[in-house]
Amino acid sequence: MPDQSWIAVDAMGGDEGLTVMLAGVAQARRRHEGLKFLLVGDETAIAEGLKRHPNLTANSEIVHAAEVIGGGDKPSQALRRAKRTSMGVAIDLVKKGRAGAAVSSGNTGAMMAMAKLALRMLPGIDRPALAAPLPTLGANDVVVLDLGANAECDARNLVQFAVMGAAFARIIFELDSPRVALLNIGSEAQKGTDEIREAAAVLREARLPMTFTGFVEGDKLARGDHDVIVCDGFAGNIALKTAEGTARFVADLLRRAFTSSVRSKLGFLISRPATELLREHLDPNNHNGAVFLGLNGVVVKSHGGATASGVATAIGNAARLVRADLTRRIADDLGHFQTAAA
Template identity: 50%
Template sequence: MGGDHGPSVVVPGAALALERKPDSSFTFFGDEKQIAPLLAARPALKAASTIVHTDVSVRMDDKPSQALRSGRKTSSMWLAIDAVKEGTADVTISAGNTGALMLMSTLNLKTLAGVERPALAAIWPTSRGESVVLDMGATIGADARQLVDFAVMGGAMAKIVFDLDRPTVGLLNVGVEEMKGIEEVKNAAAILREHEGDLVYHGFVEGDDIGKGTVDVVVVEGFTGNIALKTAEGTARQIGRFLGDAMRSSWRTKIGYLFAKPAFDALRARMDPNNSNGAVFLGVNGVVIKSHGGTNADGFASAVEVGYDMVRYDLLAKISAGLKDYDRSNTPAVGAASS
């Protein structure tokens, strides 16, 4: 029921996902009066779906605590998450309120053993292809132990998404020199450098390395990560407007645009966030996928496919195995200085 468009995008998005993953089945939680007609128009999806009706849904502008008080155990969001907890669903996908989804997922599913705080991981288009970037805003501030957890969880996701045995990991910092950055980042670097496990620690990376695709996994605490994400999205829209204005500025540029249209279409597709939609809540004891609220049906289908792959290739087991590779008893505590 969440996102900018609710069932009018979620249902056709699920229909597209079913075409691509025909062994899927779906349970829709929300207002049956809105959902049922959309399913009736898609017989194949209807045959693979059930509806759980509820009158309560989390609004996009609800504060997470408010959404929890008013919608715990009765809202479409809580019930969808609870289905994963109870084993009647393998994955929850929502385009709704991000903060509420994170809070409800953490309270209902709890965190995996050894994980202190969850992270939101996104697939980021780069010059080389794609990278996993986390945290995108779930955890504001993080100590060295938590940043190492993020590296392990992001690495597990990269193995599945990119089919890699040992993904490369970088810590986002204000410079690549070892002496730069705050103590938490430097302490995390020391841990990753000493014992990489099934990750390849690249070192520090800077902001422009995200777009370059310097590493497979970029690790950053949520405050900075969310700013980086919103800045990139805004810049992409700004470039699109600049190009559009330039192409319409004269009859010569309009003619030139006709010849260059295939290239511009390819650029637009590369920059379209719908083509890399589906962020993963890493660290909770279940698979929960956050779709962009403004996505279209293709984008929501992409989010479903991300969730499908996280379940099929056993994300939770990969994270748990990765965490065991690190001697957490020797991880510096919050505020500890590096030796």
């Protein structure tokens, strides 16, 4: 059993690298008492950076790694260098049981390849899926998976994603029976590919702590009518990037509207509390931290452009998943599903 209080952090990953990662770790420590950190990367640089964060001194250890995975590195190249890189060493610390989870803002493809090789898949899971919560108009966010780990999926993969996504949602949203839907081009039963329709048929009969609600179209993603939305990685990644782009579009449009005249500037001052609430709700840093579900361990991908607050959010999510024993819960659900199917 991994030590739940320790989180391995790839301190060198992300667009801004060490500065933002350490600031994020420091914020996570202030938000979550009891967390301790294995900071992986260049030992000299990390030690120098820690001077600006005295609250981490007694709660962290430095694990040296001489190399860093670049954003343009191919997964095959990254695998050959895994044991020398900050990302690879962080994941290996989970494998060895020294950390409960690994967090990195680095190359997504390399991270998936390294995690899959080092931690292996849970029994009964064919492929890992990248899952993350996205904002909605409902009482809670919605978990969407896969967000890009698998461009093509068959019905079996989609069913496994649904099982894993429901277990994830039960933890982060504290739900007994999450509402699960399949992303499709229409809500009618005859719509979609053979794979999607076959997965739907299986999920309708599944005896699991979830409520399968059928198909959902892309324009309903943010309505709050579902807790988990399942799709292949190709569609999921497009949906994610579209949602992020729409959020930026709305924010930029409001900014332009509120600065167009003296009257609009006055209107902004009056409506500022509402616009601040909107900005906070749409800020991706408040929803940061995608997890690779299906692995024999917890690995969380922070957005490469995340702020320190976003990194802290990802670390907090990782700690929560470890404490809730996500890996065991997915394995238990899958075991129950397979028994019922047999």
